[in-house]
Amino acid sequence: MNFFTRMVLAQMMLGLNNGAFYAILSLGLAVIFGQLNIINFAHGAFYMLGAFVALLGYTSLSVLPGLAGFHMNYWEALLIAPLVVGLLGMLIERTMIRHLYKLGNLYGLLLTFGIALIIQGLFTNYFNVSGTSYNAMPDILRGTVNLGFMRFPTYRLWSIIISLGVCLGTWLIVERTKLGSYLRAGTENADLVQAFGVNVPLMISLTYGFGVGLAAFAGVVAAPIYSVSPIMGEEMIITVFAVVVIGGMGSIMGAIITGLCLGMLEGLTKVIYPPAANTVIFFMMIVVLLVKPTGLFGKDQYGE
Amino acid sequence: MKKHLIQAVAIVLLLGLAPLANAAGIRNGVVKIGVLTDMSGVYSAIGGKGSVVAAKMAVADFGGKVLGKPIEVLSADHQNKPDIASAKARDWADTDHVDMIIDLLNSGCGLAVQKIGAEKKVIIINTGAGATALTNEQCSPYGIHYVYDTYALPKVAASSIVKHGGKTWFFLTADYAFGHSLEENTAAFVKADGGKILGQVLHPLSTSDFSSYLLQAQASKAKVIGLANAGGDFINAVKQAREFGIVKGGQTIAGLLVFLTDVKSLGLEAAQGMEFATAFYWDRNKASREWSKRYFAKTGAMPTMDQAGVYSGTMNYLKAIKAAGTDDPDAVMKAFRAMKINDFFAVNGHLRRDGTMVHDMFLVKVKKPSESKGPWDLLKIVRQVPGDQAFMPMSQGNCPLVKGKK
Numbered sequence: 001m002n003f004f005t006r007m008v009l010a011q012m013m014l015g016l017n018n019g020a021f022y023a024i025l026s027l028g029l030a031v032i033f034g035q036l037n038i039i040n041f042a043h044g045a046f047y048m049l050g051a052f053v054a055l056l057g058y059t060s061l062s063v064l065p066g067l068a069g070f071h072m073n074y075w076e077a078l079l080i081a082p083l084v085v086g087l088l089g090m091l092i093e094r095t096m097i098r099h100l101y102k103l104g105n106l107y108g109l110l111l112t113f114g115i116a117l118i119i120q121g122l123f124t125n126y127f128n129v130s131g132t133s134y135n136a137m138p139d140i141l142r143g144t145v146n147l148g149f150m151r152f153p154t155y156r157l158w159s160i161i162i163s164l165g166v167c168l169g170t171w172l173i174v175e176r177t178k179l180g181s182y183l184r185a186g187t188e189n190a191d192l193v194q195a196f197g198v199n200v201p202l203m204i205s206l207t208y209g210f211g212v213g214l215a216a217f218a219g220v221v222a223a224p225i226y227s228v229s230p231i232m233g234e235e236m237i238i239t240v241f242a243v244v245v246i247g248g249m250g251s252i253m254g255a256i257i258t259g260l261c262l263g264m265l266e267g268l269t270k271v272i273y274p275p276a277a278n279t280v281i282f283f284m285m286i287v288v289l290l291v292k293p294t295g296l297f298g299k300d301q302y303g304e
Numbered sequence: 305m306k307k308h309l310i311q312a313v314a315i316v317l318l319l320g321l322a323p324l325a326n327a328a329g330i331r332n333g334v335v336k337i338g339v340l341t342d343m344s345g346v347y348s349a350i351g352g353k354g355s356v357v358a359a360k361m362a363v364a365d366f367g368g369k370v371l372g373k374p375i376e377v378l379s380a381d382h383q384n385k386p387d388i389a390s391a392k393a394r395d396w397a398d399t400d401h402v403d404m405i406i407d408l409l410n411s412g413c414g415l416a417v418q419k420i421g422a423e424k425k426v427i428i429i430n431t432g433a434g435a436t437a438l439t440n441e442q443c444s445p446y447g448i449h450y451v452y453d454t455y456a457l458p459k460v461a462a463s464s465i466v467k468h469g470g471k472t473w474f475f476l477t478a479d480y481a482f483g484h485s486l487e488e489n490t491a492a493f494v495k496a497d498g499g500k501i502l503g504q505v506l507h508p509l510s511t512s513d514f515s516s517y518l519l520q521a522q523a524s525k526a527k528v529i530g531l532a533n534a535g536g537d538f539i540n541a542v543k544q545a546r547e548f549g550i551v552k553g554g555q556t557i558a559g560l561l562v563f564l565t566d567v568k569s570l571g572l573e574a575a576q577g578m579e580f581a582t583a584f585y586w587d588r589n590k591a592s593r594e595w596s597k598r599y600f601a602k603t604g605a606m607p608t609m610d611q612a613g614v615y616s617g618t619m620n621y622l623k624a625i626k627a628a629g630t631d632d633p634d635a636v637m638k639a640f641r642a643m644k645i646n647d648f649f650a651v652n653g654h655l656r657r658d659g660t661m662v663h664d665m666f667l668v669k670v671k672k673p674s675e676s677k678g679p680w681d682l683l684k685i686v687r688q689v690p691g692d693q694a695f696m697p698m699s700q701g702n703c704p705l706v707k708g709k710k
Contacts, residue, residue: 014515128349133571153547226512270516278508
């Protein structure tokens with residue numbers, strides 16, 4: 001293998017790593033949009049919250065009475081953070097977002113954007129914006145693996161595998177199970193599904209909780225790689241929205257595939273012309289919007 | 305008739321005395337100091353609320369009054385946007401009659417506000433921004449560059465690294481004015497000391513994933529990877545360099561603008577062994593320790609060089625007012641230039657004609673986790689570099705004020 005091929009393969013792997021994060025975040029957005037018709041601008045804030053639950057669980061829980069000496073480890077954080085953040089999401093859905101379903105989705109966007117600003121502002125007030133290291137990475141995931149063309153950090157390999165696993169699991173649940181069929185039916189005609197005895201409002205709350213739980217999960221997976229900072233979600237969310245626009249709102253497989261492909265495209269750009277790395281996705285977005293405004297995998301809601 | 309006469313006399317007296325009141329003493333009966341900084345963005349941990357605390361501590365330590373008149377501290381968030389910074393500075397100068405603005409913390413904001421200071425005769429003490437333009441082509445008779453600049457930091461760090469074997473360099477550079485100027489200055493010092501530049505890669509501001517750039521740096525086989533960036537970009541780059549085993553593979557990471565909060569964020573495990581230049585470290589001597597502990601008690605964090613600089617700058621500004629016997633900006637600047645500045649922050653400091661506050665700089669090294677005795681025991685001082693060797697000589701600069709004097 002010559003130098004250039006090795007370099008390209010290496011960058012593709014790194015792109016896949018970022019793409020896995022894009023996929024899991026845009027997947028959550030797609031699920032929420034599909035069910036609630038809400039463009040969830042608070043998604044980045046929940047991603048950040050997930051990372052903070054992991055961080056604070058590891059460093060700060062032990063000061064609470066009855067928990068002396070307790071440090072939530074990485075594996076526990078992978079489960080607990082999405083649950084905690086998911087419950088918070090459900091609370092927000094029940095108390096605030098619920099009132100906006102009858103209005104246009106611009107109102108939901110504004111509300112969730114406001115929620116994101118409040119959460120982020122609170123964390124900026126109490127935590128270092130330049131970030132804090134999360135040091136609870138399990139020993140088994142430290143070090144590097146030889147992939148033949150490069151030595152790849154074990155943790156990054158793990159983060160690709162676990163993210164893809166969660167993405168596929170979600171796709172299976174929504175597309176291939178009875179619960180999923182209720183969800184999809186609820187999107188088409190909520191009144192009719194309710195008439196069959198399904199508790200649609202509860203289903204909607206659970207969907208929102210699940211969607212933001214996915215964001216929190218991505219936050220925990222990202223915590224050992226990036227610094228945990230109050231603005232980590234803000235930086236991520238804009239790119240992820242571009243991914244969703246390119247993939248098409250509401251398509252689950254579309255969100256997953258687009259996330260992965262755009263991650264790799266970004267990786268390649270970093271070798272070929274580095275200064276364009278953070279604009280290439282937006283360039284793609286413009287092209288897609290011109291050629292196919294509903295997105296690569298989006299359905300034309302008027303054409304059918 | 306008599307009433308009119310009294311009025312006339314009163315008016316004449318007032319008119320006659322007004323210029324006198326301006327020439328000496330405190331105008332408007334109060335000295336106002338404005339801390340203009342980043343309160344919520346990427347640089348807020350470096351300055352932000354800590355800078356406001358530092359300025360208030362200086363005022364309290366000075367006694368709360370100068371020449372018998374009260375001192376007031378105002379603060380505002382410039383959000384790292386030069387237009388907001390300029391609007392606030394104008395507002396402060398015109399309606400609040402602010403006498404001095406300190407911190408700035410961002411070169412774009414710093415340059416914009418210094419221009420307004422020159423126009424409105426408001427003294428600007430820049431402790432946070434690094435651009436050398438502040439004391440060169442855009443220097444101002446009322447502008448003071450107090451803590452560090454993008455010449456002094458790489459001068460101190462790069463020369464030392466090259467002399468100790470780091471002959472080949474590869475740069476990771478933030479793709480905006482600050483990154484470019486930092487890289488350019490550093491490259492010049494590296495070459496001057498016999499080193500070689502093997503390549504560079506530009507990355508966008510606020511990048512979270514540096515792995516691609518790091519692989520390119522690794523492939524270059526350069527001995528030293530110079531990080532011409534700051535804050536979150538710097539932290540992520542160092543963290544990920546460790547993940548890819550770059551330091552273990554024998555390459556050195558050189559941070560070109562590092563604040564104490566960055567080292568704290570990274571943790572010693574990731575940052576150990578790194579050398580960089582700084583204007584201040586809290587654990588340098590007894591005076592710096594004493595002040596920093598008082599600061600710590602108020603904020604819960606040890607001060608960065610910017611925050612310590614805000615205290616020192618405010619304190620010496622008040623001393624200059626006292627020495628001048630007035631807060632008239634021309635007289636204060638004259639008194640400031642005549643002072644020797646030596647305190648817990650500045651060593652052998654003096655204010656030059658071009659606005660640079662020349663003082664000794666320090667080359668520091670991040671401790672190993674085993675060497676650290678506490679959560680803020682992070683650095684050890686390797687070398688003290690005299691100010692005239694660290695800062696750009698005025699003869700090399702192009703400040704019109706200096707040329708005019710010749």
